[in-house]
Amino acid sequence: MEYKITKKDVKEYMDFVMKKDSLSKLVFDRLSKL
Numbered sequence: 001m002e003y004k005i006t007k008k009d010v011k012e013y014m015d016f017v018m019k020k021d022s023l024s025k026l027v028f029d030r031l032s033k034l
Helices: 007-033
Strands: none
Touching: none
16 A cells, blocks of 8 residues: 655644644643642
8 A cells, every 4th residue: 555645744744743742841841840
């Protein structure tokens, strides 16, 4: 099965990673302030 990565896929993946990363950063910040 061949899978072609389009620019849209890349953008969606980047958005997902950024959201995930900012979320984990937020959690880390909160934990470090405790």
